[in-house]
Amino acid sequence: MRDSDKIQSVNSKGADILCGLPKTIWIVGIVSFFSNIASVVITAFSPEFIINILGATPAAMGYIRGLSEALSYLIKMAAGVFSDWLGKRKILMLIGYLGAAFAKPMFALCQGLGLYISAQLLERITNGLRDTPRDALIADCAPRELKGKSYGVRQSLAFSGSMVGSVIGFLFLWYFGSSALTIRMVYALATIPIAIAVLLIYFGIKEPKGIVRLKDRKGFPIKKADIKQLGSKFWYYVFVCFIFMCSRYSESFLIYRAQGIGLEVKYAPLVLALMYLFNSPTSRIVGNWSDKHERKLFLAFGFSMMLVSCIVLAFASEIWHVMVGVAIYGIHFGATQGTFYAVVSDYSPPQIKATSIGIFNMVCCVGMCVSNVLTGELWKRYDAEIAFIVNSAITFVAAICVMFISNPGVKYTKLEAECAKK
Secondary structure: OOHHHHHHHHHOOOOOEEOOEEHHHHHHHHHHHHHHHHHHHHHHHHHHHHHHHOOOOHHHHHHHHHHHHHHHHHHHHHHHHHHHHHOOOHHHHHHHHHHHHHHHHHHHHOOOHHHHHHHHHHHHHHHHHHHHHHHHHHHHHOOHHHHHHHHHHHHHHHHHHHHHHHHHHHHHHHHHOOOHHHHHHHHHHOHHHHHHHHHHHHHHOOOOOOOOOOOOOOOOOOOHHHHHOOHHHHHHHHHHHHHHHOOOOOOHHHHHHHHHHOOOHHHHHHHHHHHHHHHHHHHHHHHHHHOOOOHHHHHHHHHHHHHHHHHHHHOOOOHHHHHHHHHHHHHHHHHHHHHHHHHHHHHOOHHHHHHHHHHHHHHHHHHHHHHHHHHHHHHHHOOHHHHHHHHHHHHHHHHHHHOOOOOOOOOOHHHHHHHHHO
């Protein structure tokens, strides 16, 4: 029996297999589906809520989104280390989704930026607490030869949830009107799907046996020798992703771009629905294909789509131009997001899987903070065209660099098999 087969037999022991993947991966995907239904309305209505209802500026929106995302990714780093130390994933996921359930009603009660920022920070902190253990759980459960498919399934279900949430948000605005009261009502109702996600985690997820636990180590659980195992290939990959993340702005700017050309507020959720309509199938398809071909090719494709999207949005003069740019942005997101984590998992030693994902997330957080703040400031000082052109230039550099990423090969196959036996 090959080492990779040993890993699969251990990690899948006691877990039902559904369509070739452990049941836990499907449940994690369904949890993401309901969670994203709740989260997408925050993003969809944030330009209208922050700028027109609370009276802030596009630059303020950039700072709020950028800094809250940065904090989220920093928490992801800490959650990764803590998860590896405990050898547990489920409890951190449960706490994270519970926190998000408390954050949603806070948005509905906001009368000023103070409470909005507090709600945004709570939602992003709990998001960071749950995401790294969740992605590590997928790496724990997924057979090596199906990692891309596993992450693709999770991303596809998450994006489908976002699309459904966007459509629900539109229907509320269409039926009840685009008043501040309607938006607050939608924010409050977002608690329902996130509560369903919490119940699914509690009753549906079972952690696989064989997760390496560092709790018995003396001193700090992550040792210098563990980090050294990551190697230069991993760090170059993280560097390339950092460059790219410096160009990936919040989806809120897509909505604000459409509104600047004349899109009515009630149609704002459909902008995100269109984006998720394209990135959900892309994520699933790319996830399957990336298990059979070099993953960097799909990253290069995703980066190229981001470049094209920025150019289209920069020179858009009609709403349908923006919609084309949004659709291409969706393709880029679907091609890259699951692939990012599949590559990290390929590079990661088994005893620090969550820590490796946390490191990746922390570096990405800095890039996303730079992107959101930069986009907001350029938009405020100059205009949307300059903001998107600068982002396209950064994306072009990342697209060149990604082609020099090295294939991690099967470096950790033996080590994974040995750890799985413990």
